[in-house]
Amino acid sequence: MGHLLPIPIPIPIPLFLLILGVVWPVFGGSDDQSTACESLEINNIADFRKLENCTHVVGHIRLAYVDLTVLAGNYSFESLATNVTEISDYLMVYRCTGLISLQSIFPRLQIIRGRTLLFDEYGLVVYENRNLREVGLVELLRIQKGSIRIESNPQLCFVETVDWVYVMGNSTQQHFSLKHNRPPSQCPLCGSLTAEFDIEKNSSEKCWNVNTPQLRLRPPRSDDCPKSCGQNGCDKAGKCCDRNCVTGCYSLNCSLCGNLQGKMGCMNQCFASYEINKRNCIVGSECRDLGRIPLIRGWQCVKKCPGNQKEVPDAKGVIYCQVDCKGDFHIKSAADLENLQDCVTINGSLTIELTNIKEKIVEALEYALVSVKEITGYLKVIHSAQLMSLTFLQNLDAIRGDKLVENKYALYVVNNYHLEHIWPPNHQVIIQRGMLFFHLNPRLCYEKIHQLQSSLKSGENISVADVSPNSNGERVICGDGVRSLTPKVEDLNSTAVRIILDYMDWEGMETLIGYSYYYKEAPLQNVTMYDGRHGCGHDNWLMDVSPNKSRRHVISGLKPYTQYAYFVKTLTRTEYHIQMDAYSKIGYFQTLPDRPSPVVRIFGNSETSSQILINWWPPRRPNGIITKYIVFSEKHNSTKEQKDKNFLISESLNTKDLDCECVDVQPYDSGPQPDDEDYYNKEQITYEDALPNLIYVSRYHINRRKEFEKVVDYKHLLSLKKEEEPPTPAPTTPAPTNETIEKEKKAALTYERYRLKSEIRQRNLQDLDQERYRIRHAPPKCQNSRASVVQQVEDKCIVEEPLDGIEVRANQHSYRFTQLEPETFYRITVRACVEGVVNGCSTPAEYLIKTGSLGSEPYILGV
Structure with missing residues (x-):
């Protein structure tokens, strides 16, 4: 078990107590004596009574607009002190007048867990408190999740004197922002009011106020530990301490x-x-x-x-x-889905009528309705332009139809402009009672609706009045007019990909305008065309339109080292004699790695005269697998103005936003061919074929007509044998001559040459301007490491740059420089390096810091 070491020690402590391992008393109370409270809103002094007897707050605490300038009645600063040791979510202190230090309220707070964060980002916020002079969370050991924001507190000191990197549970994901508080140059130093301390020698100490040091965990051993331990340290056997344990090693x-x-x-x-x-x-x-x-x-x-x-x-x-899912549910927005979470059977009816076209509701529908298997009433989907399919009901098996729309319809789908698909592929929903009603769905093919005929347990045929072939699917091409495209990735680099299609035939070229390319990030290869699709474009699919007949297209602006899903569809014009459209299946590709962006931030401190400990945050865009960091330090000649401040000089590349987040019409599946309805009507067809013989009889067979006039019934009609008509004499065509045969051969050869020329011309149209579709690639590494610029140009290669500094493992985000000179400014640089890229290290991020003085070391080390 590790120990809590008060570093630094602002007041004299007997040496024998340190030797015996006596620690700062922070662990008050046990689980048996703990009392959990829910989230608390403190807006006036009386609200502090809510915190009485609370040791754990299961939720958040928000102190806002509390006026402590006049403590009346039975209240005093001492009476406000609470026993709270843990906050499960976050702590916010905002515009509290008269508040001097949070120590008066939270003297025992040890951990803020950050299970739910303020604005989905912050675990601790101290903002715009005009009288606050110190944070004063003297026993705080960990903010497990969430960033820290302490800003715009004009009197606040002892902010820079806290090791916030140590407080954070994950220093690679969390950040801290300390701005617009009182300048450190106008604040007291740690222990500066104690007679035993020299003001000049305490600038590197870590403390919450003048007399209270910051408590930090000391592992059993920090030297000679495996590199994988980082700053967590290890036990005597060399086993790394667990960061999940705040007050120990195991x-x-x-x-x-x-x-x-x-x-x-x-x-x-x-x-x-x-x-x-x-x-x-x-x-x-x-x-x-x-x-x-x-x-x-x-x-x-x-x-x-x-x-x-x-x-x-x-x-x-x-x-x-x-789960109780009883009643009729009307879904208009994502907020209405809460009562349907985990429902397996909806004991009632479900109506979906989405009103806000900008709301990203499709993913919410997929999440909330994934468990639904049965609807006892009806399903109605109306006026929902956002929906492109009903596949969010991926596990729905049956619509019972105990209650029907207009006492007739179990599935009622009307006026959904972008609806193109109904159920997931190879999925059938049984409609036990009731009929279908589909109208004004202009992108939903009639064949897809007619396919639901087999789902009707009633066996009743779908009528034109219930499902119109005119108002459904009139905006798209359906049936045999749908073809398949087979796109392939021809070339790619870190930010672009070139896709090539098969040649389109002459019939397709006649109506072809161009192609639409759809793509999205896909970490897993499990994407379908309708997952999360939003008819109005508010989803994560992107689109590139190529209004030409070239079978090649380059998609640029991609993220390096990222897997994408894509598909292609044609843009065609409709002619009265030909209607054609084509779509591809989902394909995948992964872009190549590239140089990473600079590390987000560097933060360092020097607690001894010969050492500097730096921490850094990984790049926002690693653009590949980070294999190492290169850290470097050198002396820096500072000007007089620079000597009293530490500052970061780090320029991150601007994140390039993708050009468009709009999505056009999503392709659809043509579906199976209609069933053979004539199979059950063969007797009727035979009868109808026989009827014309009663009217139209050859004039050469008068007697035959008399036989038809004597027909008794239908069976008698079928039993009548046809008399064979006399064979038509063969035309007297003269035998072909040699001259005729030669002419026919020449005509066939002429047609074949014309066909080949036409095909070559069409192919050339699809291969025009190939040069414009080239993708640039980074040159390879030169064999000669000292190649001149001329040699690099001739050999089309690049020389690998030498890197000065120390290599640090990719999973380590801190480093301690040793054997430095006291009271000296050093310029620290950090670079992130990616695997598989020549010169694949980021531009350096810089940090300027001064080492401590020799005189302060005895006090810092507690000697």
Whole structure:
């Protein structure tokens, strides 16, 4: 187990106490004595009563607009002190007048877990508090998730004196912003009011205020640990300490865990157990003993069932939560989907009428309705231009039709402009009672609707009145007019790809205008054409339109080292004698790696005269697999103005936004051919074929007509034998002469030459301007490492740049420089390097810092 070391020590502490390992008293209270409270809003002094007896806040705490300038009645600063040690979400302090230090309110706060963040980003926010002089969270050890923002507090000191990198649970993902507070040059220094300390020698200490050092965990061993341990340190055997344990080295028997604590120690999530208070994992029996309900969804131990679930006792009277999806549900926005979460059977009807075309609701529909297997009433989808398919109901098996629209229709789909597809491929939804009603769906082919005939248990045929072949599918080409495209990736680099298509034949070229290319990032190769698709373009599919007949196209502006899904469709004009359109299946490609962007930020401090510890944040765009970092330090000649400040000089490349996030019409599947309806009507067809013989009889067979006039019934008609008509004499064509044969051969050869020329001309039209579709590639590394510029141009290669500095592993984001000179400015640079790219290191990010003085070391080291 590690120890908590108060670094630095602003007041004299007997040496024997340090030797015995006496630590700062921060661990007050146990789980047996803990009391959990829910989220709290503190807006006036009286609201502080809500914090009485609270040790853990399961939620957030927001202090806003609290006036502490006049403490009246039974209130004083001492009475405001709470016993809160943990906050599961975030802490916000905003515009609190008269508040001097948060130590007066949260003297025992140890951890902010950040399970839910303010604005989905922040775990700690201290903003615009005009009287605040110090943060004062004297026992704070960890902000597990979320960034830190302490800004615009004009009197606030002791902000730069806190090691925020140490406080953060993941320094590669979290950030801190300290702006517009009181300048450090106008603030006291750590221990500066204590007589035993020299003001000049305490500028490098870490403290919350003049007399209170920052508590930081000291691992059993920090020297000679494996590099993979980073700053976490290791035990005496060389095993790395677990960062998930805040107050020790091992996850087992840890007194304070960063995420969750179970019987087996610190855990990132509960396994075969239930989460309670966002901090512990307990078994189901323990949850029951606390008077709570174990909830399978999310494996949580809850006080009451969620909104769309009801409490149901079993045979023994034990309460369980059961999803209750009873009633008629009308979905107009994503907010209406909450009551349908986890529904398997909707005991009622479902109406989808989406009103906000800008809302990205398709993914919400997929998430909320994924479990639905049965609808006992009807399904109505109306006026929803956002929908391109109904595949978000991917597990729907049946629509029972206990209740029908207009007492007739179980599936009612009207006025959905972009709807192109109905159910997922190879998926059938049985309609047990009721009929279909499809109208005003201009992009939904009639054949796709007619395919639902087999889903009707009633066996009743779909009528034109219920499903119009005119108002459905009139804006697209359907049936035999749909062809297939087979695109291939011909070439690519880190930011562009060239796609090539097969040659289009003459019939296709006659109506072809160009092609549309759709693409999106796809980490996994499981994309379908309708996943998350939004008819009005508010999704993550991008589109490139190429209004020419070239079978090549270059998509640029892509992200390096990223997998994309893509498909292609044609742009055609419709002629009265020919209607044609073509689509491709989903394909995938991955761009090549490239140089990364600079590291996001560098932060350093010097606690001894010969060492500097720096931390950095990884590049926002790694553009490949980061294999190493190159760190470098050199002396820097500072001007007089620079000597009193540390600053970062780091320029990150601007993220280039993709050009368009709009999506045009999504291609559709043609579906199977219509069933052979004539199969069941052969007798009727035979009768109708026989009728013309009663009217139109050859004049050479008068007697035959008399036989037809004697027909008794239909069977008699079929039994009548046809008399064979006399054979037509063969035409007397003279035998072909040699001259005629030669003419026919010449005509055939002339036609063949014309056909070949026409085909070559069409192919040439599709291969024009090939040069404009070339993609630039980075030159390879020169064999000669000292090649001149002329040689590089001639050999079309590039010389690898030499890199000065120290290599650091890719999973390490800190480094300690040693053997430096005291009170000296050093310029630190950090570069990130990518695998498989010549000169694949980023531009250097720079940081200027001064080492500490020799005189301050005894106080910093606690000697």
